[in-house]
Amino acid sequence: MIPLSWYLILSATLFSIGLFAVLARRHAIAILMGIELMLNAVNINLLAFWHYWSQIKGVPQVSGMVFAAMIFVLAAAETAVALALIISAYRRHHTVVVDEMTLLKG
Template sequence: MHLAYPAVLSALLFCTGLYGVLARRNAILVLMSVELMLNAVNLNLVAFDVWLSRAAEETLHSGQALALFTIAIAAAEIGIGLAIVLAVYRNRGTSDIDKLRDTAEGHEPDGPESDVSGSGASAPRTATEKAEATA
């Protein structure tokens, strides 16, 4: 098999995941796109390992070992990422990453929806959010 086939497919998959990470708004869809990018890297690792296991003498099968490690790290990453997204959703009521702008510089609240926990909200809600933030 020509080596360009898996390499080109992996590059295209990576760029698809890149588009998803940049363009999606829901945090879980961003996590899905990250999974696509990790899988593209895995395909590259496996293809180059299969190539090198015939072309070179001693390769330790490092590509496939690293692909397995990447799969395990991706599983850990998706678990932690979903826990964080759920915590954010519980505190903010949204999983929209465009609305999480608390650390943005020079940001003015431009609407009642855009700044849930900011200073513009009503007093009891602010008190509740502070209680949650300090708990």
């Protein structure tokens, strides 16, 4: 069997890479990809805990699966809105580099 902490370490690694992408990249779509990676890391965590909790209980526990399904719904909604925002900003400012979007800077 695979120890639970292997999943948690993989998830922490993916989360950190996503965090770096969010903090360091200049391209808005690259930041969005980092967010997707972080959400995937969270989903690995949720499903790993769900799996081992179900093994302990002996029957499938639905709460963890519902949590993971909610993360999927959130990821889809967030991507749709964020890409619409990026395309709208590109149409007005002709850039998708977040450093150059200084409309709100005083």
